[in-house]
Each structure stands twice: as C-alpha cells, then as structure tokens.
Amino acid sequence: MAIKEHDQIRQQVRAAYGAVARAESSGCCAPSTGCCAPSEQSVAELLSRGIGYSAEETAAVPEGANLGLGCGNPQAIAALQPGETVLDLGSGAGFDAFLAARQVGATGAVIGVDMTPDMVSKARAHAVKGGYANVDFRLGEIETCR
Numbered sequence: 001m002a003i004k005e006h007d008q009i010r011q012q013v014r015a016a017y018g019a020v021a022r023a024e025s026s027g028c029c030a031p032s033t034g035c036c037a038p039s040e041q042s043v044a045e046l047l048s049r050g051i052g053y054s055a056e057e058t059a060a061v062p063e064g065a066n067l068g069l070g071c072g073n074p075q076a077i078a079a080l081q082p083g084e085t086v087l088d089l090g091s092g093a094g095f096d097a098f099l100a101a102r103q104v105g106a107t108g109a110v111i112g113v114d115m116t117p118d119m120v121s122k123a124r125a126h127a128v129k130g131g132y133a134n135v136d137f138r139l140g141e142i143e144t145c146r
Contacts, residue, residue: 021118044068
C-alpha cells in the first residue's frame with residue numbers, strides 16, 4: 001500500500017472515531033444514523049454484553065466510557081494481577097483501561113494509547129471523573145510506537 005493511501009485511510013478512521021467521540025450516543029448509533037431502537041439498556045451495553053462483558057463490568061466504568069466499539073473482553077483472559085502495568089492499544093474512551101485499572105489496583109498502572117484526539121480527551125475526562133489515578137491516556141499511532 002502506498003504511503004499516501006495509508007495516510008488517507010488513517011485520516012478517515014481518525015475522522016470517523018472522532019465523530020463517535022463527539023456524539024451524544026455511542027457506537028454506530030449516533031443520532032444521525034437512526035439505527036437504534038429505544039431500550040432500557042444502552043446500545044453500547046447491549047453490544048458489550050454480546051461480546052463477553054458482564055453487567056457488573058459495563059456498570060463499573062464512568063458513564064460514557066463504554067462506546068460499544070470493542071471486539072472482545074481482554075480482561076476475561078488476561079488474568080491481570082495487582083501491581084502489573086497494562087498497555088491498552090486503541091483505548092478509545094477508556095472502557096477496557098478502567099476495567100484493567102480495577103484489576104491492577106493502586107500499585108499497578110494502565111496506559112491507554114489512541115490515535116484520535118477526541119477519544120483521548122474523552123478518556124482523560126472519564127479518568128478524572130472516575131478518580132482513576134493509575135490510568136494515563138496518550139495520543140499516538142500504534143504502528144509508530146517503538
């Protein structure tokens with residue numbers, strides 16, 4: 001793939017996820033799409049429950065951190081221990097980072113990396129709102145981390 005094409009794709013992804021971060025609702029269900037039916041559970045929660053997150057996990061993070069964009073529950077298989085350091089690549093609004101922070105505790109650390117400035121801002125705001133002192137979010141592109 002040519003560098004120019006790669007950069008265009010990256011910009012399109014960044015723009016799409018930025019729009020999700022700025023939207024009032026989550027996942028594919030931004031108000032303009034009209035794709036979501038009303039429910040007592042948020043669409044993000046329903047999507048997350050469908051890929052292995054428990055009701056306790058979806059309720060344990062700051063409101064708005066779960067955007068329903070995940071593709072699996074890494075905590076279910078990671079066996080995280082207190083004091084460990086976790087790197088969450090593509091951390092979005094921080095959902096998995098906040099769940100990991102609970103598992104690694106105050107002596108551990110979680111670093112979330114996302115390429116979308118709006119997502120990083122949203123995640124940082126959730127960290128402050130939720131009192132997550134052991135979580136740090138950084139702006140960066142996964143493929144350029146060395």
